[in-house]
Amino acid sequence: MTPKATPxxxxxxxxxxxxxxxIGSSRRMQRIFRFVSKIAPTESAVLLTGESGTGKELIAxxxxxxxxxxxxRFLAINCGALPENLLESELFGHARGAFTGASxxxxxxxxxxxxxxxxLDEVGDLPLASQVKLLRALQEGEIRRVGSNLATRxxxxxxxxxxxxxxxxxxxxxxxxxxxxxxNVFQIEIPPLRERRDDISLLAxxxxxxxxxxxxxxxxGFSEEAQYLLLxxxxxxxxxxxxxxxQRAVALAEDDVIRPEDLPPSMRKARxxxxxxxxxxxxxxxxLSLEEVEAIYIQRTLEQLDGNASAAARRLGISRSTxxxxxxxxxxxxx
Numbered sequence: 001m002t003p004k005a006t007p008x009x010x011x012x013x014x015x016x017x018x019x020x021x022x023i024g025s026s027r028r029m030q031r032i033f034r035f036v037s038k039i040a041p042t043e044s045a046v047l048l049t050g051e052s053g054t055g056k057e058l059i060a061x062x063x064x065x066x067x068x069x070x071x072x073r074f075l076a077i078n079c080g081a082l083p084e085n086l087l088e089s090e091l092f093g094h095a096r097g098a099f100t101g102a103s104x105x106x107x108x109x110x111x112x113x114x115x116x117x118x119x120l121d122e123v124g125d126l127p128l129a130s131q132v133k134l135l136r137a138l139q140e141g142e143i144r145r146v147g148s149n150l151a152t153r154x155x156x157x158x159x160x161x162x163x164x165x166x167x168x169x170x171x172x173x174x175x176x177x178x179x180x181x182x183x184n185v186f187q188i189e190i191p192p193l194r195e196r197r198d199d200i201s202l203l204a205x206x207x208x209x210x211x212x213x214x215x216x217x218x219x220x221g222f223s224e225e226a227q228y229l230l231l232x233x234x235x236x237x238x239x240x241x242x243x244x245x246x247q248r249a250v251a252l253a254e255d256d257v258i259r260p261e262d263l264p265p266s267m268r269k270a271r272x273x274x275x276x277x278x279x280x281x282x283x284x285x286x287x288l289s290l291e292e293v294e295a296i297y298i299q300r301t302l303e304q305l306d307g308n309a310s311a312a313a314r315r316l317g318i319s320r321s322t323x324x325x326x327x328x329x330x331x332x333x334x335x
Contacts, residue, residue, distance in 0.1 A: 022058045023203055026196040027319045032059070032188060039186050040066035045138075047123075047183050048161040050190030053238030056161040057119060059190060063159060064117040072116030075109045080125030087130055088146055092137070095147035110143045110154045117157045123183065124164035124175060135179045158183065193235040193242065197317035203239060204230055207246035208258070215250055222258045224290045229260055231290075233267045291329075298326060 048056040093108030169175035249262035313323040
């Protein structure tokens with residue numbers, strides 16, 4: 001299934017499943033999309049959690065562009081990428097002569113984003129001293145440039161993100177509890193790609209279209225074995241890793257489809273993978289179609305879990321209704 005662009009997003013079989021380039025047809029992502037549409041019009045702070053590469057900044061942008069602030073600036077800063085003195089200068093600005101090299105005054109991101117949204121990525125990496133200054137800015141609605149005593153009023157919505165457990169950081173004294181509750185009015189946990197496998201094919205198709213157009217190549221899709229490898233891989237780098245894999249594959253493809261040899265070595269290792277059962281290991285023979293491999297995997301998972309469909313769906317990373325649809329297709333094969 002190939003998504004197509006529409007003014008509101010991407011459309012697949014008549015239903016928009018993408019907002020601001022966030023793609024997902026899985027139940028978990030659809031719940032997130034609905035929640036985003038509810039909280040976007042508010043002024044409240046939002047905390048996005050989840051592993052690296054899951055698309056937290058895309059969700060942040062979606063919140064901004066669905067809000068009344070959409071006509072103003074969206075600025076993003078990685079709080080873990082800069083040393084403390086430079087980070088504070090970037091956030092709050094600095095006065096002339098505030099430190100060596102500060103030959104002119106500079107507006108910080110709070111002032112630049114006035115009326116808009118400021119996205120604090122990796123907020124869990126903020127030094128404690130910077131946390132105090134950030135908290136003061138949020139409480140008072142004003143900032144002071146580094147090296148200046150003059151206060152400047154700002155009106156900024158804060159969306160922050162982290163791949164760390166901030167509650168653990170609070171317990172260890174590395175993150176302020178009062179700042180945590182300022183940032184965490186609404187929390188959205190973005191699931192890793194391995195927990196929403198229903199979205200892999202959709203994302204792969206989107207990236208395929210994107211990179212074939214960019215590289216001016218003509219590819220009609222993926223071979224069955226390449227599809228199987230894409231669906232089976234666990235993606236420790238999440239959506240970002242899948243995007244990079246498709247970009248690489250498009251560049252290397254020598255005919256009209258993506259084949260296993262075009263994919264990264266880490267994905268090709270799945271060719272020799274064995275599905276381990278409680279009593280024996282099952283080899284996946286060569287030459288099977290994707291549907292046949294999927295049937296073997298579903299049946300083995302159900303055997304391991306004594307036929308518990310709910311537990312099997314969780315382990316497979318799909319919804320229970322999707323599992324039932326797949327089982328329905330398998331019925332003629334078992335009769």
